[in-house]
Amino acid sequence: MIDIAGILMENISYVLLITLGGMLISFSVHFVPVGGAPAAMAQATGIGTGTVQLAAGAGLTGLITAGTVMQVSDSLPLIIAAGAVGAMIMMSVTMIVGTWVYVYGVGVPPASAKVKYDPITKDRQDLYVSQGTEGHGLPTVSYVSGVIGGLLGGGGGALVYYALMSAGLDTGIAMANLVGLASVFAVGIFFVNAVIPSYNIGGTIEGFHDPKFKKWPKAVFSSLIATFMCALVAVLTIGGL
Amino acid sequence: MEPLIGMGVLALMGAAATVAGASEDLESDVGSQSNPNSQVQLAPQMMYPHRIYNKAISGEPPSNALMCAVGGTVATVLMSAYNMSPVFAIAMGALIAALVHGTYSVTAFFGRPTSQKRFKQPVYLDILWSHTPVIMGYSYITTFCILVISYLMVAVLGHPFPLPLLAFIWGIAIGAVGSSTGDVHYGAEREFQSVEFGAGLNAANSGNIVRKGESGLRNGFDNSWFCAKFGGPVTGIAFGMVVFLSGWVTTVFDPARGDAIGWLSVVAGAFLVFIMILWNRKIEVAARAAYGPYKEDEVAA
Numbered sequence: 423m424i425d426i427a428g429i430l431m432e433n434i435s436y437v438l439l440i441t442l443g444g445m446l447i448s449f450s451v452h453f454v455p456v457g458g459a460p461a462a463m464a465q466a467t468g469i470g471t472g473t474v475q476l477a478a479g480a481g482l483t484g485l486i487t488a489g490t491v492m493q494v495s496d497s498l499p500l501i502i503a504a505g506a507v508g509a510m511i512m513m514s515v516t517m518i519v520g521t522w523v524y525v526y527g528v529g530v531p532p533a534s535a536k537v538k539y540d541p542i543t544k545d546r547q548d549l550y551v552s553q554g555t556e557g558h559g560l561p562t563v564s565y566v567s568g569v570i571g572g573l574l575g576g577g578g579g580a581l582v583y584y585a586l587m588s589a590g591l592d593t594g595i596a597m598a599n600l601v602g603l604a605s606v607f608a609v610g611i612f613f614v615n616a617v618i619p620s621y622n623i624g625g626t627i628e629g630f631h632d633p634k635f636k637k638w639p640k641a642v643f644s645s646l647i648a649t650f651m652c653a654l655v656a657v658l659t660i661g662g663l
Numbered sequence: 664m665e666p667l668i669g670m671g672v673l674a675l676m677g678a679a680a681t682v683a684g685a686s687e688d689l690e691s692d693v694g695s696q697s698n699p700n701s702q703v704q705l706a707p708q709m710m711y712p713h714r715i716y717n718k719a720i721s722g723e724p725p726s727n728a729l730m731c732a733v734g735g736t737v738a739t740v741l742m743s744a745y746n747m748s749p750v751f752a753i754a755m756g757a758l759i760a761a762l763v764h765g766t767y768s769v770t771a772f773f774g775r776p777t778s779q780k781r782f783k784q785p786v787y788l789d790i791l792w793s794h795t796p797v798i799m800g801y802s803y804i805t806t807f808c809i810l811v812i813s814y815l816m817v818a819v820l821g822h823p824f825p826l827p828l829l830a831f832i833w834g835i836a837i838g839a840v841g842s843s844t845g846d847v848h849y850g851a852e853r854e855f856q857s858v859e860f861g862a863g864l865n866a867a868n869s870g871n872i873v874r875k876g877e878s879g880l881r882n883g884f885d886n887s888w889f890c891a892k893f894g895g896p897v898t899g900i901a902f903g904m905v906v907f908l909s910g911w912v913t914t915v916f917d918p919a920r921g922d923a924i925g926w927l928s929v930v931a932g933a934f935l936v937f938i939m940i941l942w943n944r945k946i947e948v949a950a951r952a953a954y955g956p957y958k959e960d961e962v963a964a
Binding site: 465469504506508512520521523524532545548550553557558560565566569598602 | 697698699701702722723724816820821822823824825828829831832835836838839840842843844845846847848850851852854855860861862863864865866867868869893894897898900901904905908909912913917918919922925926928929932933935936939940942943944946947949950951953954955956957958959960
């Protein structure tokens with residue numbers, strides 16, 4: 423018989439860490455500038471893909487880096503930073519190559535349709551939005567916002583992975599099995615929290631300067647509840663082995 | 664591990680990733696997948712029937728993750744349960760994944776044009792017979808390269824994640840990179856070459872994709888031929904950079920040599936990101952000078 427209450431009480435700090443990680447992931451998705459299908463036709467500002475797709479791609483790349491570091495270090499800040507850097511690199515590379523394609527392949531300057539002036543460079547935006555579009559490409563503010571999204575998402579994913587691994591270390595389970603289980607749960611929790619904010623975003627968001635960004639508390643609160651439930655199941659599964 | 668061996672393995676992974684990125688993008692061009700396919704799907708409804716292969720099985724990341732996870736699982740089973748050589752196991756894994764992908768492509772192709780019968784969109788069987796093997800070929804190359812990367816990470820670099828999971832994650836990442844970079848070249852440029860270069864697509868032109876090819880009517884091969892000149896290679900560079908740079912920081916500054924070195928790897932990664940922010944800004948300034956502005960400032964006028 424599994425002592426459910428005992429396992430939960432023993433690992434309550436890990437449940438809280440996982441929940442915090444999930445909330446960070448949910449918050450991070452609001453920073454990622456995605457334009458969905460319209461952006462793929464240079465009809466909207468941002469990267470031409472879906473919210474969940476890009477956030478997950480970046481965050482999971484961060485998870486690979488965090489996994490590498492966690493193998494050789496037990497420093498929580500270092501593991502989180504490694505996850506954040508992995509995700510930031512993936513996001514930056516994708517965005518810079520996206521800029522190549524927009525500028526050299528399609529022939530459009532990066533321009534935002536949501537603000538008149540770029541909050542970082544102070545460049546005029548509305549004059550550079552071509553006719554019949556809602557902006558295109560990645561102006562500096564969107565680029566920086568995407569990097570922040572990678573930082574928070576990668577860090578959040580790494581935190582979830584660290585907590586799941588730590589919850590299973592004392593159970594005596596073989597390391598290879600623990601890593602497999604913890605990483606699959608981490609990927610699952612990442613997807614749950616990448617999907618929740620997409621209801622706020624509704625397909626397109628330019629970054630932290632977009633009016634839709636202000637809706638983030640709703641998504642983060644929803645993620646708190648969803649991740650807490652996920653964390654209970656994950657910790658019970660891993661801690662009960 | 665010797666740093667030089669680590670760098671050599673990383674270079675090999677980067678090369679495999681570059682090939683994988685290019686083939687992933689060209690697969691999505693010849694078969695028309697992801698966001699640009701919305702226009703291929705829309706065209707018949709706007710009374711523009713076409714001869715372009717129309718399969719969007721799903722978003723590119725889940726579709727590639729499925730391919731790579733199937734291939735990774737088959738390869739792992741062959742290696743661990745049947746003691747087969749890694750090269751054979753990876754080749755077999757990629758073959759099974761390509762067959763699975765081919766099956767999905769055929770069902771997606773039949774599903775989409777047939778649902779547009781009321782708009783008089785024909786189902787071209789010659790397009791199905793000619794394009795599906797090419798789609799499977801590209802998916803084979805992509806899966807093979809991703810499995811090589813995942814195998815090298817597990818067997819040589821000692822990454823703790825199991826091979827199928829690494830293949831799954833890299834499948835998600837390559838799909839995300841491909842749909843963010845190379846697909847824009849297909850969606851915003853190739854599908855709308857009739858529109859003047861140097862502006863985004865006016866929403867009024869949605870669905871009016873170019874249907875005439877360099878010779879005859881345009882099909883998926885023509886699109887992949889065009890995108891192979893720019894969209895495909897840059898997607899390869901993008902994914903190669905993701906794999907190489909994310910591994911480079913921890914190979915050069917190996918956290919196994921102490922936490923201080925580990926923090927150096929974080930600083931190195933952050934520095935790379937900072938350089939790319941500046942690079943993006945430089946391109947932005949040049950593009951604004953080259954293409955804009957599109958309107959006159961009302962205050963100035």
